[in-house]
Amino acid sequence: MHRSRFLAGASVVAAASLLATACTTGSADSPSSGDGKSGGTVRIGMTSDVTSFDPAKGAGATDYVITSLLYQPLLGQDDGGTFVAGLAESWTSTPTKTTLTLRKGLTCSDGAPLTASQVVASLEHYRATSAGALLTFGAANAGKKTTITGDDKAGTVTITTATPWGEVLTGLAGTGAGIICKAGLDAGAAALAQGAVKGAASGPYEMVKARRGASYELRLRKDYDAFARFSAQPSGRPADTLRIQISKNESTLANQLQTRALDLAPFSGTDVARFTSDDTYAVRSAPLIRNFIAFNQRPGRPGADPKVRKAVAHAVSATAFNKVFGGAGQVMTSYVDEKSACVSTDTSLLTATDPAAAKKALRGVSIKLEGSNAVAGGAGNSYVAEALRAAGAEVKLANADNATWATDVTANQGDWDATVFPLITGNLARGGAYFVGPEPVKGGLNYGAVGNQGFAANYVAATSTTDPGAKCAAWQKAQDALLKAHDVIPLATVNVHYVARNGIAFATPGGNLVVSTLRVTG
Template structure:
């Protein structure tokens, strides 16, 4: 197994994270010197309710406050977390909980509370259909808890082979009864006793900083195969810091122990620090296909694809990424498309014949290399004769208001999702607010492939179904694959946490040897 590194990530787009101790006397590359670690997020949190988490900052911080039934280890192997063991088939699952679990106020966490939380998640979270399956909506799924036996059971009317790994995602974090009773307060982080994770909020200043303190006696950390040496920091302080340049300066002056960089600032930290790079963000375009929008026209979508040059896009992000052939990359997903013939080729002359004079609104998050990729997309469309308005905004605004509003034509998606299933809710299913099909994409071939893929446990059949679905998306040009973005991780000795597919579980952050 790989040694866990401390990296930055959070499943729509990345938030750059930086960690530093409260002591500011160490030099570059020095280890954390006390039990406090400080993290910097590029944008504010949108919600403390894990079921409604939508931005990268939400995903990162909610890992501290809420635990899931299971965790995901290297190679996406499912490991125990709140659940000690499980028995799973294509239509049902029974989880046996660890003994002595508590809520964040010290009250016992019972099986019936876990069941109630999963039911809340199933009925509330926009992406829950991809945990239980759209065909299992309503009374076709039953979730029960047996407090005496300490077991939670999920039964589904129709086969759905993705239940177990999906219950390890942030949105499936377990919420205790006080939070379920007060969803409004839950969203603002003001409900004592709502959490099940290792940390509780002890100070909060919206838009500025947050403090989380370790719960005494918490021991439901994921059972990773790799060594979990060191100790959990007693306090984690998070501040909103939007500038990667500022983070780099703080690292160089010894005030930070860790930072993750999507832009060029990380390159000046090669001396005196341990660094690593890994693909973390999958960048692709999708369209607003509602009536009256240009994206509803397949000819328009093809012309946009012809205007794009994935190599040029990757170059503005540093040139170290992998060119995509789908909405995920094959290094992280064995069923991702690898057929170049399905891709629309760059053809500026053909694009210009269609796009000249078209008015197009392009949206994207500026958390990725300060929006350099979004700017490239806008300029490529202008080169094809289009009149482009670029909405280049902070990550939280992009995820919580710009995308759901539908007031855009093309979105530059910066996705942290590594699996075909978890990212598919952007391209199928319900539109906001019920779902995350922001562009109202409806592709029969993709839907059919998805349905076939999620009911089989045979890997060959699963990949064949996913290939059918991706071919449908690419032939209709519902997506325009671009490239991955390699993130540079810079950290000092003694600071680490578990990562998977470029994403960090902050609850596993450790300091010391």
């Protein structure tokens, strides 16, 4: 079965934990140079261990954090979807051809030059082994329908697709497409997955110590200057050393933050209430999970009836759903949040809460509702179930663990009627892949067998162009079709809250913390 990392299934616990970062510049354990120029040592605490060190195989937040530091992508993606330089300094892209020019003087962590042909080899590894590659090159361009070539003399990499696909740059900016140097590829996939391979890193750090399940130490590469150039990149120095420690839970991280053992920690749970923005801490929030209701629309299922889907929209309140999590999230107007490029913010497309109208269509209707219990024990799922029961539906709630939810909802002909879908990407193309194309039995991602032709046509139009205006225009039409048909009922985000002590700064382009932007400012 194919599962995408862009939904919060089996990896949502790791995603919710994310990371906690600490800077220490004066202790014996983490010495500073004392010259005011060093970044010192930064400690990073996480609540889950690494599952794979191969960027193409990343499946959880800890994987993404470490591999993003070891393996730099060709591009970064900034606020509003704008692309910024990474290992590539410039690029041109059409729906069938993308050419990137590498920065001059790129090297690997063993000092060997990083050439265009090595970049091609890394991208071929990504294409062959990563689930995310399906949405980087387009499903219609699988196998030999995508050609990747390199010119070492010119320092260029060219990607050509047989079928128009306008999302190549977005895919190349993802962590999974981080570039692995020749030493890593020569070592083989098994070695890459098990740990850092000497000379494999193209990113700003190389791993120098690893104790699985306990801690990892990464060291800044001397004179590294290929950091992605985000617009909000803070001033200051990158840490000389990153020490990544595995902690038990967010309460432990909060304790360490309050006792100054940590300087930065993200929280998705109630421990964030211990902190307020003041002279000691700053609290910043960003979407972690985008929640919406989706339906199994196969024949015989209640979700196949447009009247039932509309009635469910009448029964629930996105504002009430948000309050279940303390009201700290953002009420959504589409299946991605407002920080996403081209997202619809047209509230007229949304169906107002109307319990009386809901009862007319839902009284006596049996609904099997399934959701993940990874966040707050599945409190959001319970709210939706009670709202539907209040409207007269007979609801059987499966408040499942991550693995069960992922299996049940993504399985061919899964036995479910509606689900509170937890999406961890803010990208319209990636999130929209769950409502278009073939079902899992035919190798697709359309888990609910949605057959919205208006959405499908405009999804193709949006993903087949590289013109920003045309892309957004098509996305507006696509979301219009999806929302009017009630194929998706937007709810609210569950946010991650970054609590930082003075002296730590970082960027969150597009609402996502990019760890390589972390700087020590004091």
